[in-house]
Amino acid sequence: MTFGGIFSFIVLAAIFAYLFLRSTPVFREFGLGFITNSQWVSGDGLPASAGSTDPAVFGLFPMLYGSTLIAIAAMLISLPISVALALGIVFYLPKKLSTSVTLITDLAASIPSVIFGLWGLFVLVPHAKYWAALLDRYLGFIPVFNSEFKVFDQSPFVASIVLAIMITPIITSVAREIFSQTPPDLVQGAYALGATKSAMIRSIVMPFGRSGVIGGAMLGLGRALGETVAVFFVLNLVYDKTNWLKILDSEGGSVASLIVAKYGEASEFELAGLFGAGLVLFILTLAANLVASAIVNQTMQKGGRKGKK
Amino acid sequence: MKLATKAVGGIKPSKPWSKNSPQNILFKLIPSVSPIFLAAALVAATDLKGKIGFLLAWLLFTALFIITWPLIIKSKNARGELFLQSLISLSSLSFFLVIAWVFSSVLTPGIKAFTPSLFIGDGSTVEVDTPLNQGGLLHALVGSIIVVGTATVISVPFGILSALYITEVRGKLVPYVRFFIQAMSGVPSIVAGLFIYAALIVTQVIPYTGFTGSLALAILMLPTVARTAEEVLRLVPDDLRNAALALGGTQVRTVFQVVLPSARAGLVTAVILGVARVAGETAPLLLTAFGGNTVNLNPFEGTMATLPWYIFSQMALGTENDVARAWFAALTLLLLVSITFSLARVLNRKKF
Numbered sequence: 001m002t003f004g005g006i007f008s009f010i011v012l013a014a015i016f017a018y019l020f021l022r023s024t025p026v027f028r029e030f031g032l033g034f035i036t037n038s039q040w041v042s043g044d045g046l047p048a049s050a051g052s053t054d055p056a057v058f059g060l061f062p063m064l065y066g067s068t069l070i071a072i073a074a075m076l077i078s079l080p081i082s083v084a085l086a087l088g089i090v091f092y093l094p095k096k097l098s099t100s101v102t103l104i105t106d107l108a109a110s111i112p113s114v115i116f117g118l119w120g121l122f123v124l125v126p127h128a129k130y131w132a133a134l135l136d137r138y139l140g141f142i143p144v145f146n147s148e149f150k151v152f153d154q155s156p157f158v159a160s161i162v163l164a165i166m167i168t169p170i171i172t173s174v175a176r177e178i179f180s181q182t183p184p185d186l187v188q189g190a191y192a193l194g195a196t197k198s199a200m201i202r203s204i205v206m207p208f209g210r211s212g213v214i215g216g217a218m219l220g221l222g223r224a225l226g227e228t229v230a231v232f233f234v235l236n237l238v239y240d241k242t243n244w245l246k247i248l249d250s251e252g253g254s255v256a257s258l259i260v261a262k263y264g265e266a267s268e269f270e271l272a273g274l275f276g277a278g279l280v281l282f283i284l285t286l287a288a289n290l291v292a293s294a295i296v297n298q299t300m301q302k303g304g305r306k307g308k309k
Numbered sequence: 310m311k312l313a314t315k316a317v318g319g320i321k322p323s324k325p326w327s328k329n330s331p332q333n334i335l336f337k338l339i340p341s342v343s344p345i346f347l348a349a350a351l352v353a354a355t356d357l358k359g360k361i362g363f364l365l366a367w368l369l370f371t372a373l374f375i376i377t378w379p380l381i382i383k384s385k386n387a388r389g390e391l392f393l394q395s396l397i398s399l400s401s402l403s404f405f406l407v408i409a410w411v412f413s414s415v416l417t418p419g420i421k422a423f424t425p426s427l428f429i430g431d432g433s434t435v436e437v438d439t440p441l442n443q444g445g446l447l448h449a450l451v452g453s454i455i456v457v458g459t460a461t462v463i464s465v466p467f468g469i470l471s472a473l474y475i476t477e478v479r480g481k482l483v484p485y486v487r488f489f490i491q492a493m494s495g496v497p498s499i500v501a502g503l504f505i506y507a508a509l510i511v512t513q514v515i516p517y518t519g520f521t522g523s524l525a526l527a528i529l530m531l532p533t534v535a536r537t538a539e540e541v542l543r544l545v546p547d548d549l550r551n552a553a554l555a556l557g558g559t560q561v562r563t564v565f566q567v568v569l570p571s572a573r574a575g576l577v578t579a580v581i582l583g584v585a586r587v588a589g590e591t592a593p594l595l596l597t598a599f600g601g602n603t604v605n606l607n608p609f610e611g612t613m614a615t616l617p618w619y620i621f622s623q624m625a626l627g628t629e630n631d632v633a634r635a636w637f638a639a640l641t642l643l644l645l646v647s648i649t650f651s652l653a654r655v656l657n658r659k660k661f
Contacts, residue, residue: 004474012492114591122632127361165407
C-alpha cells in the first residue's frame with residue numbers, strides 16, 4: 001500500500017525525467033532561446049552546430065504566448081458564468097432543480113474534447129466568424145477587437161469560446177464546493193441581521209470564497225492550457241509570429257497543438273524540440289494546478305473550522 | 310428563511326408582502342419580456358440574421374437590462390437582489406443553451422448518417438469519400454473498448470492502493486501522496502501521450518500498439534480513480550475497521566475482507582468515473598495507439614484504431630462522407646460517455 005501511495009510521485013518524476021532527457025539536445029543548442037525565440041523552422045532536421053546548411057531553428061515563444069492568451073481569454077469568459085451558476089446552485093435554486101443543474105454541468109464536463117473540436121469547426125466557426133465580423137465592425141476601435149485581415153475563421157476568439165465552454169463545468173464545480181463550505185453560522189447571522197440574499201452573498205460568501213474561486217479559475221486555466229484536440233481544429237496555427245492581442249485575426253499559437261501538428265513528420269532533432277515543448281507545457285500546467293489546489297484546499301479548511309471574525 | 314415562515318399550529322401566515330399588485334408584476338416583467346421584442350426588432354432591422362443572431366441579440370439586450378434596470382429601481386437592496394438573480398438566470402440559461410446546442414448538433418447529423426452497416430464493417434474497404442453504406446467503425450469501437458479496458462486494468466489497482474494509503478495506512482506521507490495525486494490530475498493529456506512516446510516508442514521498447522495507448526490513458530485515469538476511491542473509503546465507518554482489528558485481523562485482512570467489500574459500490578463508481586474521464590481522450594492516442602483500418606483484437610501487437618482517433622482522422626479528411634462518418638462516431642462516443650457517466654451516478658446514489 002505504501003508503494004501504491006508513492007506511485008503517482010514515481011509517474012510524475014518519470015514524466016519529468018524522460019521529457020527532460022529527451023529534450024536536452026534542443027536546450028543545449030538554443031539554451032533559453034528555445035523559450036524566448038519566435039521561430040519554428042524544420043530545415044533539414046539538423047541543428048546549425050552539426051554543420052547543417054539549412055539548420056533547424058526552434059523557438060517556442062509564439063506558441064507559449066498563444067496558449068496563455070487563449071487560456072486566459074477562456075477563463076475570463078467562463079469565470080462570471082461559472083460563479084453565477086455556482087451561486088445559483090448553492091443559494092438560489094430549489095433543491096431538486098439544483099441537483100439536476102449539478103448533474104448537467106457534470107455531464108457537460110465529460111463531453112470529450114474531440115467532440116468539441118468537431119462541433120467547433122463545423123458548427124461554431126461559421127457563426128463565430130459572423131460574430132467576430134460584427135465585433136470588428138462596431139467595436140473595432142478597441143484594439144482587442146480590431147482585425148487586420150478581416151478573415152475571421154479559426155481565430156483565438158473562437159478557440160477561447162470553445163475552451164470557455166469546456167472549463168465552465170470545472171470552475172463551476174470548484175466554486176460550488178467552496179460556496180457550500182461557507183460557515184452556516186455566518187450565513188444565518190447575516191439573515192438574522194436582516195440581510196437580503198444578495199447582501200448576504202456580497203458580505204459573507206464572496207469574502208469567504210474569493211480566494212477559492214480564484215483557485216478554481218486557475219484549475220480551469222491549467223486545463224485550458226493543456227487542451228489539445230479542440231484547439232487544434234478551431235485555431236489556425238502559426239509558428240513564427242506572435243499574434244499579440246488581435247484575438248479576431250485567424251492566427252494563433254498553441255503548444256499542445258504544435259505537438260500534434262508536427263510530431264508526425266518530425267526529424268529526431270525536431271522531436272527533441274517537441275519533447276521540450278511538452279516539458280514546458282508540463283511545468284506550466286503543473287505550476288498552475290498546484291497553486292490552484294493549494295488555494296482551494298486552504299479555503300476548504302477555513303470553512304471546516306469556524307469562520308474568522 | 311423557511312423556518313421563520315413555517316406555519317404554527319396549522320395557521321397559515323397571510324404574507325402581505327408577497328402579494329403582487331398588477332403594477333408590481335408589470336414592473337418585474339418588463340426586463341424579461343422586452344429583450345425578446347427588442348431582439349426581434351434588431352434582427353428585422355439590421356443584417357444580424359437567423360436564429361443564432363436572434364439569440365445573440367436577445368442575450369445582449371437581456372444583459373443590457375440586467376445592468377440598467379436595477380438602476381431605475383430606487384431601493385438599494387432590491388437593486389442588488391434583482392441584479393444577482395438576473396445574472397444567475399441569464400448565465401445558467403445561456404450555458405445550458407450552449408450545451409443543448411452541442412448535443413443537438415451532434416445528434417442531428419449523427420442520426421442522419423446512421424446506416425446499420427456502420428456497426429458491422431471496418432475501415433478496410435473505406436477510401437476517401439466512400440459512401441456511408443460501405444464499411445464502418447467497428448474496428449474503432451472494438452479498439453476503444455480494448456484500449457480503455459486495458460487502461461482500467463492497469464490503473465485501478467494503483468488508484469485504489471493510493472486511496473488505501475491515505476485512508477488506511479495513514480502514514481507520514483499522506484499529505485504528499487494527496488499532493489502528488491492532485492498534481493497528476495493536472496497533467497495535460499498530450500503530455501501523458503508524449504511521455505509514453507518518449508519513454509517506450511522512440512526508444513523502441515514497444516512499438517505503436519494498443520497497449521501503449523492504454524498506458525497513456527492509465528496515467529490520466531489514475532488520479533480520478535484515486536480521488537473518488539478516497540472519498541468512498543472515507544465513508545466506511547471506523548467502527549467496522551476497529552471491530553475487524555479487535556477480532557484479531559491483520560491490517561491487510563481488515564482492508565481486503567472488511568473495508569473494500571463494504572465500499573464495493575462506491576469503488577465501482579470510482580472506476581466508472583475513471584473510464585468516463587479517458588474514453589474520449591484523443592491526443593495521447595494519436596501519439597501512442599495510432600490508428601488502423603481493421604479490427605485488431607490484440608492490444609500487444611499492431612496499431613489499434615479507437616473512436617476518438619477515428620473522429621480525428623475522418624475529420625481531417627474533410628470530404629462529405631468522411632465528415633458524416635465523424636459525426637456518427639461522435640454520436641456513438643457521446644452516447645457511450647453519457648451512459649457510463651449516468652451509470653456512475655445511479656450507482657453512486659445507492660452508496661453502499
